[in-house]
Amino acid sequence: MLILGIESATAQVGCAVGGHEGVLASCHTSKGRRHAENLAPQIDFVRRQARIELEEISVVAIDLGPGLFTGLRVGIATAMAMAHALNVPMIGVSSLDLVAFPVRFTSRLIVAVLDARRGEVFSACYRHVPGGVQRITEPQVITPEDLAGELQATGEDVLLVGDGALRYADLFADLKGVDMADHGLAHPSASSLVQLAHAQALREEWVQPWELQPMYLRKPDAEINWIRRDS
Amino acid sequence: MTDFNQILGIETSCDETAAAVVVAAQTVRSSVVSSQIELHARYGGVVPEIASRAHVELLTPVVAQAIVEAGIENADVDAVAATYGPGLVGSLLVGVSAAKALALVWDVPFVGVNHLEAHLYASFLEEPTLELPLMVLLVSGGHTMLVNMKGHGDYEIIGSTLDDAAGEAYDKVARYLGLGYPGGPILDELSLQGDPTAIAFPRAMKNDGYDFSFSGLKTSVVNHVRKNPDVEAADVAASFQEAVADVLVTKARRAAREYGSKGICIGGGVAANSRLREAVLDACVADDLQAFLPSRSMCTDNAAMVAAAGWHRLHSDGPSRIDLGANPSLSL
Ligand SMILES: [Zn+2]
DSSP states (O other), X not given: OEEEEEEOSSSOEEEEEEEXXXXXXXXXXXXXXXXXXXXXHHHHHHHHHXXXXXXXXXXXXXXXXXXXXXXXXXXXXXXHHHHHHHTOOEEEEEHHHHHHGGGOSOSSEEEEEEEXXXXXXXXXXXXXXXXXXXXXXXOEEEOHHHHHHHHHHHOSOEEEESHHHHHTHHHHHTSTTEEEOOGGGSSOOHHHHHHHHHHHHHTTOOBOGGGOOOOOOSOOHHHHHHHHHHO | OOTTOEEEEEEOSSSEEEEEEEETXXXXXXXXXXXOHHHHHTTTXXXXXXXXXXXXXXXXXXXXXXXXXXXXXXXXXXXXXXXXXXXXXXXXXXXXXXXXXXXXXXXXXXXXXXXXXXXXXXXXXXXXXXXXXXXXXXXXXXXXXXXXXXETTEEEEEEEBSSSOHHHHHHHHHHHTTOXXXXXXXXXXXXXXXXXXXXXXXXXXXXXXXXXXXXXXXXXXXXXXXXXXXXXXXXXXXXXXXXXXXXXXXXXXXXXXXXXXXXXEEESGGGGOHHHHHHHHHHHHHHTOEEEOOOHHHHSOOSHHHHHHHHHHHHHHOOOOTTOOOOTTOOO
């Protein structure tokens, strides 16, 4: 079983191919936020490096977000079209799960924090469990100040990971018992996506392309204003 | 020319999610348009973020439907064309990304299409014998321009709007009159019961060059209604529509004469307007010009015109690069 993983929820865009033998090839670009320009050539490149034909792919995995809307949609639109054209199912994984996964070997509380712009972050908490991480809080949009307050209140040793944690590092740096994963782990990786999706694919936990739901977490501004006007 | 005949077109530049299969820029095998009008109605205009989200949700089923209705298999698609500009960047990116992915999997060429060029080709789809040079009046919610189409891929914009697009003026006036959204068709319907000569609204720059201005007209409608609160909305609608059509057609007619056009043709959402269609027809009869009025569904945004323009581009310039992005301010 071969899985193509696509992720584009942050300033980085990437893809990877893998399966039973692990990740065969992967590619990431994080300069210029040219997701739409970079993604299709990346997929072609990764496929060649892995020495496979696209027809051999049996599942398309996608980072569902939360993340930066426009970039996120480039990945989702690409992945849905690929799955549709290949006539294969899809597996969606949250971007927060993807940044928490690589730092799983810790007894600390793992807090994934991705930059949501406009002075907010997307965040969720995780614990190490055999084979991966388990999400123990619902993904949320929160100001970094409020998040810092929440972390302080837990009194636990915390490991922060993600570009949002780095962007607001000053707010978290002085908190007691808080440590921060470095730059190389700050973005969701397509390799992690392939690994996580592989486990789900073995359990046949997939959806059809038209059933996939992006995780935006934030309503469009116009809708927010409309709701405010109504209330 | 036998290669790349069967083209899948994709259009997501604004608030229509569309896909179509067209053979050799001539035969429309299927054309599916899923309109998002209801999603945007309560905001009185297209909300970019809502449009982008809807495109993601709708595009896969729309493409699947276009292929099924065309009676073909995925493997029969020879090339994939998608609008890459102008339009809303988030919306354009959905179509471009999906089109490139389909082309990659099917191992066929991808071609990026200029939305305005696609509107020009809408007429040729329905009337392949149209003679060039042609004066094209392109009028929609986003654009108002006069294009001298000299040859395939050879255009000159000779005039465009200096402020509001014609369709924008329609939407604003309709909103002011409390008619609902989208303004154009509702206002058109209402005007049938009104007197187009009831109010003499200004015709800005009517006899002056080929550029347009509609913001003054909109202000004048607002002022008139304010001063005459009892005025019949139908008369306002008919008189407003008359003023718009008068300016558009007077200029198109003068341009056709100056540039030696064989005919006048219209495109874009406002080209579905009944008064404008009538006025173009009258003008062409008077001046002994060919008139071409595409069917209403070919005037508004659709993907058949994208597939047709893509076919022409493919045969003149070859495929687009796979690293093509969206260009929201692309011009002709
Ligand atoms: Zn259009």
